[in-house]
Amino acid sequence: MSFTPDSSSLQLPLADLAGKISGDVLLPGTAAYAAAATPWNVAVAVSPVAVVAVADATDVVTAVRFADAHDLDVIVQSTGHGALAHTRPSLLVHTGRLDEVTIDPATRRARVGAGVRWQRVLDAAAEHGLGTLAGSSPHVGVVGYLTGGGLSPVARTFGFGSDLVTAFDVVTGDGAPRRATATENAALFWALRGGKGALGVVTAVEFELLDVDRIYGGCLYFDGADADRVLSAWKTWSAGLPEQASTSIAIMRLPAMPAVPPPLAGRCTVAVRYAWVGDPADGERAIDPIRGLAPAIFGGLGVMPFTALGMINADPVDPMPVHERSVLLRELPDAAVRTLLALIGPAADCPQVFVELRLLGGALAREPRESSAVCHREAAYSLLTIGIAAPPIVEATAGHAAAVMDAVQPWSGGISAPNFGSTTDPVLVALKYDMAALARLATLTASYDPRARMAASHPVRAAAGLVQSRARS
Known part of the structure; x- marks a missing residue:
């Protein structure tokens, strides 16, 4: 009935x-x-x-x-x-009550329930001298991060978080419980790594751990007046970094509020985030060209336990109304840097709380042992804007973010990634995958969820239909 x-x-x-x-x-x-x-x-x-x-x-x-x-x-x-x-x-x-965390130090693997946040897994793995490929905010959930690919502060060394996944337990949209691995329901396993929640409700995930318990890294904050010098130098410096190094840079306009350190509040600043896996002395030498660019107004670098990974980006944890847009860049020439500075630099009328460029490449550019729905591995940088989505500035925030995305179109082609810029717009969803992956995802959603019960599958199907329609016209 x-x-x-x-x-x-x-x-x-x-x-x-x-x-x-x-x-x-x-x-x-x-x-x-x-x-x-x-x-x-x-x-x-x-x-x-x-x-x-x-x-x-x-x-x-x-x-x-x-x-x-x-x-x-x-x-x-x-x-x-x-x-x-x-x-x-x-x-x-x-799924918040699905809180299983099991660490197997012998096989260096973890099994984690869908309600678990990354910090808990970081802490559990550290008890055995191991690390886990968490994201910049260990406050987020493990499953949502991994099904969208997962971009860690040490991603250039180890690849996408989803590349280390070995198994999912999932209830697909047809109401059937299934296990997905490289050899069992292999097509479903492909789709769950990058397809977000389009196929079903993941109840648990299993993945490989890292043989690392500490890194060299941190964040240096510079005054916004030095943005031109710092961003231009970071662009040149980052292009030559080895895979042991991961880095991002953000131009920030943090509001004056209790959670914001006074040196960063109510002003334009530039944050250079950095992580080095390996000998700390080598990591310190590698960051020297950035350290001497200008006086740091806050932050620092040093050896840190892997459990403190989230301190590098220091992402906010409290709920808030935000507008988020993201794009991947195939290159970052001087013209792109100048274009961005005109829109987000200290002299710009920029309503974004922060605009981040993240260096990709390294292990991210390699295909994983088992292929997945994570696409655009050739991208060189990611660009992310986050602003407040509340009156009276919500329209200005959205309009400015769209202008930034349009301005970098010559160097991006509009491509993006599943975990950044959450959207139901089929035009934007289509940019998160290549044509073959999008078509395969849509086909698999129809197979495992024939009555389209999973809400997250709707944008994927609509995006695939849009791409097919364009191809026919």
Whole structure:
């Protein structure tokens, strides 16, 4: 029997669902619902008919099949990062209680539940002298990061986070529990590494750990007045770095608030982030050309435990309304640097909180042992803008970000990556994959989710249709 998806017609079925699962069904109007449904980016509107706070994989199967029976889309959330706006009636599967963390030091592998954040895995691996390929913000969830590729502060040395994944446990959009590895459901394994949540609800992931317990690195902050000199020098210096080095640079305009260090608050600054895997003395020599460019107003460099990886970027952890756009650059010539400085430099009317360039290449450019849906490995840099998406500046933030993306078009071709610039716009989604990968992803979503229950699959299918239509015209 099918129900019109509104709160009155679903009241009894939801009560029945609550009796069938070990977790909880949270309804609108309750504090628990609000806490579970609100994403990290509070500018994204998410209003499911209910939240299913699952306790195990069996609960996920029950929830997905319930959504299918009652004509609801399935959206998934754990930490709330990477949320997408969704308007169709939906059921939110909240995986925060799937909190397994198992470290096998003999095989140097980890098994992690879908509700786990990276810092917990970093700490658990460190107990055995090991590291894990976490991102710049260890506050984010493991699964969302890995299904989008995963770009770590040490990525040039070790590649994408998804390249180290060995297995997924997932409930696909058809409500079936499956295990995906290089030899079992291999096509699904390909798609889950880069396809984000388009194929199903991941309940656990297994991946290789790193034989590293400390690195040399940190962040140097310079005054915005030195942006021209620092960015130009960073561009030349970064192009010659070996794979032991990973780096990014950000022009920042942080507001004056308690969480912001006073030397950085209410002014334009330039942050050079740096990580070196190997002999710290070699890492110190490699960064010397940047260290002497101008007086540092904050920050520092040194040997740090791998568990402190998040200190390099010091990303914010508190929820906020943000507007995010991203693009990959195939090259970064002097003309691109001048173009960017005109839009984001200290003299520009720039509403972005920060604009980041991240050096790619190295291990990122190599194909992994098992191929995946992560595309555009030839890109040389990523460019990311993040601004406040709240009145009265939301329109200015979005307009300026679009202008930045348009301005670098000659050096990018518009290509981007799954984990940056979350969007449901099929035009932008199409730029995250090459044509073959996008077509394969769309085909696999239709195979594993024939009734299109996974909300994240809709933009992928729409993007594939758009690309096919363009190819025919």
